[in-house]
Amino acid sequence: MNALLERYPDEVKAILARYPQEQKRSAVMPLLYLAQRERGVITVKDMAEIGELTGMEITEVGSIVGFYTLYHDSGPRFRVQVCTDLPCALRGADEFLKRLCENIGVRVGEPTADGSLVIEEVTCLAGCHHAPMFQVQGDGEITYHEDQTVESATETIAELRRRAAGGQHE
Amino acid sequence: MSEYVLLRHRQIPNLNRLEVYQANGGFGAFRKVLTEMQPADVLNEVKTSGLRGRGGAGFPTGMKWSFLPNTLWPHYVVANGDESEPGTFKDREILENNPFQFLEGLMIASYAVQANLSFVYLRGEFWQIGKQLERCIATLERAGLLGENILGTGYSLRLVVHMGAGAYICGEETALLESIEGKLGQPRLRPPFPAVAGLYNRPTVINNVETLTNLPPILANGAGWYRSLGTEKSPGVKIFSLSGCVRRPGNYELPLGSTFRHLIEELGGGALEGRRLKAIMPAGASSSLLRVDDRVLDTPMDYESVAALGSQLGSASVIVLDDSVDLKWLLNKTVHFFKHESCGKCTPCREGTYWMSHLTERLVLPGKAQAGDAELLLAVARQMQGKCLCALGEFSTMAVTTAMQLFPEEFAER
Numbered sequence: 227m228n229a230l231l232e233r234y235p236d237e238v239k240a241i242l243a244r245y246p247q248e249q250k251r252s253a254v255m256p257l258l259y260l261a262q263r264e265r266g267v268i269t270v271k272d273m274a275e276i277g278e279l280t281g282m283e284i285t286e287v288g289s290i291v292g293f294y295t296l297y298h299d300s301g302p303r304f305r306v307q308v309c310t311d312l313p314c315a316l317r318g319a320d321e322f323l324k325r326l327c328e329n330i331g332v333r334v335g336e337p338t339a340d341g342s343l344v345i346e347e348v349t350c351l352a353g354c355h356h357a358p359m360f361q362v363q364g365d366g367e368i369t370y371h372e373d374q375t376v377e378s379a380t381e382t383i384a385e386l387r388r389r390a391a392g393g394q395h396e
Numbered sequence: 397m398s399e400y401v402l403l404r405h406r407q408i409p410n411l412n413r414l415e416v417y418q419a420n421g422g423f424g425a426f427r428k429v430l431t432e433m434q435p436a437d438v439l440n441e442v443k444t445s446g447l448r449g450r451g452g453a454g455f456p457t458g459m460k461w462s463f464l465p466n467t468l469w470p471h472y473v474v475a476n477g478d479e480s481e482p483g484t485f486k487d488r489e490i491l492e493n494n495p496f497q498f499l500e501g502l503m504i505a506s507y508a509v510q511a512n513l514s515f516v517y518l519r520g521e522f523w524q525i526g527k528q529l530e531r532c533i534a535t536l537e538r539a540g541l542l543g544e545n546i547l548g549t550g551y552s553l554r555l556v557v558h559m560g561a562g563a564y565i566c567g568e569e570t571a572l573l574e575s576i577e578g579k580l581g582q583p584r585l586r587p588p589f590p591a592v593a594g595l596y597n598r599p600t601v602i603n604n605v606e607t608l609t610n611l612p613p614i615l616a617n618g619a620g621w622y623r624s625l626g627t628e629k630s631p632g633v634k635i636f637s638l639s640g641c642v643r644r645p646g647n648y649e650l651p652l653g654s655t656f657r658h659l660i661e662e663l664g665g666g667a668l669e670g671r672r673l674k675a676i677m678p679a680g681a682s683s684s685l686l687r688v689d690d691r692v693l694d695t696p697m698d699y700e701s702v703a704a705l706g707s708q709l710g711s712a713s714v715i716v717l718d719d720s721v722d723l724k725w726l727l728n729k730t731v732h733f734f735k736h737e738s739c740g741k742c743t744p745c746r747e748g749t750y751w752m753s754h755l756t757e758r759l760v761l762p763g764k765a766q767a768g769d770a771e772l773l774l775a776v777a778r779q780m781q782g783k784c785l786c787a788l789g790e791f792s793t794m795a796v797t798t799a800m801q802l803f804p805e806e807f808a809e810r
Binding site: 244245246249251252253254255256258280282289290293294295296297311312315316317319341345348349350352353354355361367368369370 | 399449452479480482483484485487488512519520521522523524556558559560562563564575576577578579580596637638639640641645646647681713715717721726729730733736737739
């Protein structure tokens with residue numbers, strides 16, 4: 227019984243149909259995104275099921291999860307990922323991140339006490355001309371937030387935490 | 397610039413809607429190519445235009461296509477939209493605002509090499525762009541411009557968007573192919589080159605998003621028109637991503653051969669209040685540094701002229717540094733990036749970026765530097781050069797060696 231296939235029959239079929247029939251393994255990345263959609267993490271069970279669908283060993287699926295930074299096997303529902311790479315840093319991203327974390331009362335990489343989100347430092351997001359900027363990953367989406375201030379980012383984070391507390395998914 | 401070639405959405409509102417794009421000449425080139433031209437004619441036109449790859453290497457696009465053998469089938473075309481070089485944000489603007497011109501370019505390239513299935517590889521962070529492109533592709537299918545027997549010509553084409561998931565290395569073309577095949581994004585040993593053994597071990601063309609977006613205007617207006625822009629060896633227009641210590645960062649579409657001074661001072665507004673320009677990184681974090689002086693500022697930004705200065709044009713992501721920037725801090729930033737993004741496959745890059753990042757960290761942390769750290773950093777960088785499997789390792793050393801060579805005073809021990 228493949229729970230992923232049962233839960234998302236149409237999506238799984240559509241993903242497999244994108245690639246040549248004998249190249250099922252190509253579907254592993256979109257299937258991982260699908261598995262991660264609801265809770266923001268990929269479980270060992272998900273990996274086994276994806277392995278079944280793509281003809282891969284579970285360890286091979288696990289290595290894909292480990293290699294690519296947008297897949298997670300643990301962690302909170304939302305990830306606020308601030309770019310501190312060179313062009314953003316030249317426009318104050320390091321200071322922005324520091325003050326944002328102080329404001330929220332967390333350290334980089336440590337989830338908030340309610341377990342709803344984590345603030346992370348990431349490499350270039352192609353938003354160098356709109357620094358400081360960050361992306362939010364969660365609920366199967368990635369959205370950009372550019373030309374930010376500590377105040378606007380704090381507001382976005384408060385909104386994400388309200389959503390997490392209310393339990394509602396978009 | 398009077399009329400944009402690539403960033404046409406800046407002059408035409410709602411260009412991301414098919415009817416608006418078509419009302420402004422969109423898909424005219426694709427129709428012409430399909431109904432009036434043989435694949436070989438398209439290839440010749442692109443060769444004659446002198447278009448060079450906009451992803452960084454500047455390799456002639458037509459020549460790249462011509463390497464595909466006609467004895468091995470199927471052929472694939474892959475659009476490289478993994479834009480991840482620090483300082484580069486040009487493909488993103490095209491994909492967000494002028495997606496149909498990009499797709500038309502991909503469709504023309506696919507016809508030219510007779511591919512029936514082509515891929516768009518996007519970095520995972522471009523999630524919203526991916527959703528928009530899938531809507532655009534569905535629109536084109538409904539309009540009969542994609543699918544079976546397009547415009548009754550017998551030619552069929554299907555496009556698939558494949559999302560990456562956060563790995564800079566997947567911008568390297570063979571790592572990108574591995575990623576589509578559902579493997580770790582690690583570069584392949586070459587030869588064989590993708591033109592012969594690419595995606596699924598079949599002949600494959602991989603072109604950057606901006607490169608492909610140049611194709612519709614080239615096919616619509618002719619190679620001669622395209623060559624009237626830019627320089628003789630670097631024809632056409634280029635999007636320059638300007639970032640860092642400058643008043644007006646952003647994308648600027650200019651003919652190749654425009655000067656650094658024009659971009660940075662006239663368009664970008666020059667240095668911030670009370671600051672002086674110190675150095676330029678013309679190709680993002682992968683660049684060799686240029687020390688700013690009049691000769692550098694008056695250099696035309698084309699592939700040859702920037703190379704003659706000892707740097708690279710690359711994807712033309714111009715990061716400007718002013719006199720407030722500590723170069724040890726800068727190297728710590730760039731080296732940290734490459735250490736994070738090294739795929740770990742080859743030892744010189746995996747170990748070299750790790751050790752360089754340790755050393756640059758010691759150089760910037762107060763009281764941590766040890767005697768000889770700067771020399772050791774340079775030695776590690778030099779030992780990596782020429783020994784890495786792909787360009788990432790090499791790129792990680794460029795800023796290190798050139799910063800230390802051009803600004804020795806900043807690395808002298810106190």
